[in-house]
Amino acid sequence: MTDAEDEVVGLASELIAIDTTNTADAGGPGTERPAAEYVAGKLSEVGYDVTYVESGAPGRGNVIARLAGADPSRGALLVHGHLDVVPADPSDWTVHPFSGEVRDGYVWGRGAVDMKGTLAQTLAVARRFKRAGVVPPRDLIFAYVSDEEAGGRHGASWLVDHRPELFEGATEAISEVGGFSVTAGGRRAYLVETAEKGTMWLRLHARGTAGHGSLLHTDNAVAKLAAAVTRLDRHRFPLLLTPPVRDLLTGLAEMSGIRFDPADPEPFVARLGHLSRMIGASLRDTATVTMLNAGYKTNVVPSAAHATVDARMLPGREEAFERELVEVLGPDVRPEWDTMPAVSTTFDGHLVDAMAAAIEAEDPGARLLPYLLPAGTDAKSFRRLGIRHFGFAPLRLPPDLDFTSLFHGVDERVPVDALTFGTRVLDRLLRSS
Structure with a gap:
């Protein structure tokens, strides 16, 4: 194991143990500061020049650090994630939601999936690169932000409005809700979010x-x-088959050998098991x-x-x-309403090729498929800076795990070997992207 793989589980456990519950109380203080200070300390410890910002309200801590790349003329890659989590009632859980307990091959707790496990992966890789003197092909901007679970008004959106220089030169980004595996016809595909509602x-x-x-x-x-x-x-509401959903269903049909009718996709979606609720919501x-x-x-x-x-x-x-x-x-x-726009990009380019190569190196024979996320992320804010976004937080999952139900769910947990697998993939991706 690399040092990044060796420490990712501990980082995830320690981050989960920091209660950063976001109650969406616009007038209340933030809870993210302790987690932001933890991340800042881990980055500073290995030599990063860290920027800590409180975004518009007390306690709304955000941490940004940049690793210089070999080619300053290339657009930087933003690797971002959120520190806050949704509430959890301990009486409903098998383990305490803020224990970060490691049990039965999983790291348990609120945020294990959404998204402190991913933050631990990016933090572990960032620390490895600095310790080993790795110079990536282009600048990498690591950002750990607040308030995503309430729309990012006191997090990514505030930073885009008030501190855009922190993301200077960024042209592409990767973050949550993509890169996880699904199994069809005995083969694995890794879903990359290219659009969100x-x-x-x-x-x-x-x-x-x-x-x-x-x-x-x-x-x-x-x-x-x-x-x-x-x-x-x-x-x-009327059915509309968007390009990423069409490509996803076509790919899954090829893998499973089950017929897919673009004019009537719902019978096929209903056969997708755990995925059907998420994919059904994207129709x-x-x-x-x-x-x-x-x-x-x-x-x-x-x-x-x-x-x-x-x-x-x-x-x-x-x-x-x-x-x-x-x-x-x-x-x-x-x-009356507040809105945040949909986000979409095409499934092509050097970054997508690098994702595919990183997955192939760690899981030979697997493929990448685009999909549309029926929820929203901080991509909605960063798109205002012209940043092209992909959901890619790689995890190789057991075929029988109902992964999407763990988002905001009781007994949220992530497999230990999925965290170490994703850390290896991210290491390869960020070295080659």
């Missing part, structure tokens, strides 16, 4: 006439809102009701009711989605 976080408001719950009511805000969100929940826009808020006493009809909706739109569908959304909700509900 746009994000719309909606707040729905219904007004009515307040009164006593024992009387007849024809203007009930709660009933209006309930009817609207029920219509939205039952509505199916059309979605709108999921996540919170309801109304009333304050059993016998009082309130004058207002509110809901929140997590909506995701395919690239190019933003305007059409808004029109369709308003029509489905109807006139009794007033929507």
